Amino acid sequence: MHEFALADAVVKAAVRAAREAGIDRVEAVVVRVGELQQIATDLFEFSLTQVLPPSDPLLEGARFVVEREAVVFRCRVCGREFGTGDLGEAPGADEAEAVHFIPELAHAFVRCPGCGSPDFDILAGRGVTLERIEGRGGDLPGSP
Amino acid sequence: MDPRAAAIEDRLAGVRRIVAVGGSKGGIGKSVVAAALSLAWADGGRRVGLFDLDFTSPTGHVILGAGTRFPSEEFGIDPHVVAGVAMMSVAFFSGEAPAPLRGGEATNALLELLAITRWGNLDVLVVDLPPGLGDTTLDVVRFLPGTGFMLLGTASIVVLESVRRALRLLGEVGVPIVGVVENMRRDGGDLVEGLARSAGVPFLGSVPYDAGLESALGNPGRLRRTGFFDAVRRLAGRLDG
Numbered sequence: 001m002h003e004f005a006l007a008d009a010v011v012k013a014a015v016r017a018a019r020e021a022g023i024d025r026v027e028a029v030v031v032r033v034g035e036l037q038q039i040a041t042d043l044f045e046f047s048l049t050q051v052l053p054p055s056d057p058l059l060e061g062a063r064f065v066v067e068r069e070a071v072v073f074r075c076r077v078c079g080r081e082f083g084t085g086d087l088g089e090a091p092g093a094d095e096a097e098a099v100h101f102i103p104e105l106a107h108a109f110v111r112c113p114g115c116g117s118p119d120f121d122i123l124a125g126r127g128v129t130l131e132r133i134e135g136r137g138g139d140l141p142g143s144p
Numbered sequence: 145m146d147p148r149a150a151a152i153e154d155r156l157a158g159v160r161r162i163v164a165v166g167g168s169k170g171g172i173g174k175s176v177v178a179a180a181l182s183l184a185w186a187d188g189g190r191r192v193g194l195f196d197l198d199f200t201s202p203t204g205h206v207i208l209g210a211g212t213r214f215p216s217e218e219f220g221i222d223p224h225v226v227a228g229v230a231m232m233s234v235a236f237f238s239g240e241a242p243a244p245l246r247g248g249e250a251t252n253a254l255l256e257l258l259a260i261t262r263w264g265n266l267d268v269l270v271v272d273l274p275p276g277l278g279d280t281t282l283d284v285v286r287f288l289p290g291t292g293f294m295l296l297g298t299a300s301i302v303v304l305e306s307v308r309r310a311l312r313l314l315g316e317v318g319v320p321i322v323g324v325v326e327n328m329r330r331d332g333g334d335l336v337e338g339l340a341r342s343a344g345v346p347f348l349g350s351v352p353y354d355a356g357l358e359s360a361l362g363n364p365g366r367l368r369r370t371g372f373f374d375a376v377r378r379l380a381g382r383l384d385g
Contacts, residue, residue, distance in 0.1 A: 005220040005260040009151035016150050097214065098237040101221065102256050104199075104249040105234070108241040118244050127256070130145040 002101060003040055006128050007047035013130045015056045024137035026062040034125035035084060036071040036103045038096060062135075071125030073110070080114035081123070087113060103127050148259035152287060155220070155258060158265035159193070163322060163383065164284050167296035168306035170275035173327040174296055176361070177351065178272035179207040179229075180373055183364055184380040186228035190267040193223060195257075196233035197284070198274040199250050200243060205235045209362040212239045220262040227364035232261050247279035254283050277313055285319055292322040294348070294383070297336045299326065304339050311343045323348035325379060348382055351375040 014029045031048075033039050048064040074081045087110060091099070095109040103126050107118050156162075165178040175198065182194040196204035205212060210226040212235050223230035234243065234253060245253060263269060271291065274280050284291055293314055297307040307324065314321055323346035326336035330353045340347035352375055360366035367373055 002217055002221060002260050005151070006147075008219070009147040009259050012154065013145055013147035013150035017145060094214075094239070098239075101260070102234060102237050102253050104245055104253040104256075105238050105241075105243055107245055107249065108238045108243040119246075122249075126252070128147060130147045 003044040004047045004051065006039065007044055007051070010048065010128060010130055011056070011059065014062075014133050015058055017130065017133055018058050018135060021133070022137050023058070023133065023135040026059050026133050026135040028063045028065060028134040029059070030065045030067065030131040030133070032067050032069050032129040032131045034069050034071060034103070034127045034129075036099060036106060036122065036125050037127045038100045039128065041066055041068070067131065069125045072123040073106075073112070073120045074123050075112035075114060075117055076119045076121060077117040078112060078115040080112055082113050083125075146255070148255045149287070151259040152255070155261060155263060156269075156288070159263055159269045160266065161268045162271060162288050162291040163268060164271040164273055164281075164288075164291050164293045165296065166273035166281060166293055166310065167303070167327075168276060168310045169303045172296050172298050172303055173351075174275075175203045175272050176207055176357070176372075177296060177325070177327060177376060177379075178270050179204050180367060180376040181380055181383075182229045182231075182270045183208070183227055183367065184373065184377040185268055185270075187368070187377075188380065191230075191265060192228070193230040193232070193263050193266045193269040194272065195261075195269060196231070196235070196272045197254065197280050198272060199234045199245055199253050199280070200274070202233045202235040202238075204231060204272050205233045207361050207367075208364055210236075212236055220260050222262050230263065230266065232257060232263075250279050251283050254280065255287070258287060277310055285314075285317055290320070292320045294322045295324050296327045297324055297339065298328050299330075299333050299335045301335075304335060307336075308339060308343070311339075311345060315343075321345045322383060326350040328353040349375070349379055351379065 018026050098105045165174050182192045186192045196202045208226045215221045223232045324340035325348045329350040337347045354372035357372045360370050
């Protein structure tokens with residue numbers, strides 16, 4: 001599990017984005033968490049709210065909103081779109097752990113249920129994205 | 145917004161120098177030289193990291209005999225320390241499974257590892273580049289500013305053609321080039337040195353072809369006893385200067 005490291009990255013990015021946007025006080029940080037990375041959201045949220053924010057006064061009192069996003073793959077060979085529910089057998093513990101750390105390693109363990117190809121795109125639900133921050137003194141819309 | 149970019153600077157804050165070992169063509173010994181260079185520096189008392197960026201064909205762990213066990217993790221992931229070298233590779237996660245990644249996915253894997261790897265304090269981080277001038281080379285230029293590139297060449301017009309292109313590109317984007325090294329030298333001639341001279345970059349010397357090298361791979365002790373390693377040790381000394 002590396003939820004703390006991911007939360008640390010979110011906090012640093014939020015502080016940087018707030019400064020760039022001229023926000024004096026962040027009121028909300030909205031984070032999108034992709035299903036593929038299998039983040040333990042309770043641990044992730046605990047890291048965001050209890051461990052990290054006091055490190056920067058910009059984030060004092062800020063709410064952290066964690067939104068989950070389902071994973072969508074699209075096969076480059078047959079064009080089929082599929083999700084984790086279409087994969088049949090669940091990945092083994094080592095495989096799940098590898099994808100947890102590096103989601104791209106889905107290409108080592110996931111195959112298109114339509115044609116068996118490892119050549120697919122991850123359209124959605126990959127990992128952690130800072131969707132947007134809200135606060136006083138400015139606003140920063142999330143990047144797609 | 146991708147939060148990983150914000151974390152990378154902190155993760156590398158304790159790294160004093162980054163040297164990328166590249167050379168465009170495959171099979172010219174980049175990974176073996178990168179691993180041996182790391183080992184030579186570590187033997188000399190330097191704090192050294194080795195980052196294998198060949199995500200689709202990682203081999204640094206094979207060269208140093210590191211195995212493929214998962215790294216330990218606490219507030220980030222810790223590189224394996226092998227023969228004094230702190231090492232990170234995608235193979236520690238994928239094991240022996242092939243991971244066919246397209247360019248953008250290799251970029252994502254690089255960012256992920258940069259954002260979570262705890263390199264700590266290093267005198268030098270050696271980056272082992274995959275062949276070509278594709279995404280990973282461009283990502284190193286973009287995300288690891290200040291990285292010095294050391295390019296390998298052999299006395300082959302095919303290899304030299306690609307090294308020439310690499311030197312031109314890196315020069316255009318203003319990347320520091322620490323020099324060119326001739327690898328697998330078998331006989332006389334100064335094709336590689338001549339290329340370096342014509343490009344106006346330092347020629348760092350030659351590493352001889354060593355028929356005994358193959359049997360030493362996977363064992364740092366045996367690797368240290370090869371003629372190849374003697375030459376790499378001298379190369380490490382010149383790079384210190």
